[in-house]
Amino acid sequence: MNRSALALALCFGACAAQAGGIDLVGAWTLNVERTEAVQPDNSTSSWWEGLGGRFSTSVTVGGIPVPTGGRNPQEQIGEPGSPQMLRCRSFTIEQLEDSLLLTYESVGSEVIKPGPYRGMRSQWNSRKLTSNYESTTRKVKRTLEVGKDGRLLMSVTINPRKGKTRRFKRIFDRA
Numbered sequence: 001m002n003r004s005a006l007a008l009a010l011c012f013g014a015c016a017a018q019a020g021g022i023d024l025v026g027a028w029t030l031n032v033e034r035t036e037a038v039q040p041d042n043s044t045s046s047w048w049e050g051l052g053g054r055f056s057t058s059v060t061v062g063g064i065p066v067p068t069g070g071r072n073p074q075e076q077i078g079e080p081g082s083p084q085m086l087r088c089r090s091f092t093i094e095q096l097e098d099s100l101l102l103t104y105e106s107v108g109s110e111v112i113k114p115g116p117y118r119g120m121r122s123q124w125n126s127r128k129l130t131s132n133y134e135s136t137t138r139k140v141k142r143t144l145e146v147g148k149d150g151r152l153l154m155s156v157t158i159n160p161r162k163g164k165t166r167r168f169k170r171i172f173d174r175a
Contacts, residue, residue, distance in 0.1 A: 022095055025100075028152050039168070084108050086156055129145075
């Protein structure tokens with residue numbers, strides 16, 4: 001009888017501690033099926049794509065792009081890669097005194113502080129984290145939001161200076 005009362009008290013204490021904290025804090029694992037369902041269309045739909053494949057245009061004749069048959073490389077030398085949060089399958093969020101520590105499995109980690117910090121402007125509440133940064137080549141907006149169903153929606157928008165804006169969405173479940 002005493003063990004069950006102790007277990008109930010510990011469970012109640014843990015639930016109360018989490019209710020007063022940030023819902024974002026914890027370990028998260030990618031939900032592949034749900035991620036595929038919410039993925040935005042980033043394709044560059046052009047008239048020649050209906051001709052049986054995706055072509056790059058490096059030649060123009062009379063101002064009209066002509067498909068050359070080759071593909072443009074996704075990332076070229078000197079271009080910044082994808083943000084760390086898009087390269088991981090699981091990550092953890094820990095609350096420090098005045099900041100959040102995001103640790104991406106097999107990729108790296110970053111510290112996020114409220115307001116401007118190291119070129120990034122961030123803010124958060126118990127259910128949502130937003131951070132923006134800008135470099136000489138692009139602007140990046142990242143949002144992590146816990147929905148009513150308890151899943152985390154990660155949205156990343158990359159807006160290159162000379163290119164098309166790309167949007168990515170990922171759904172994560174608690175690990």
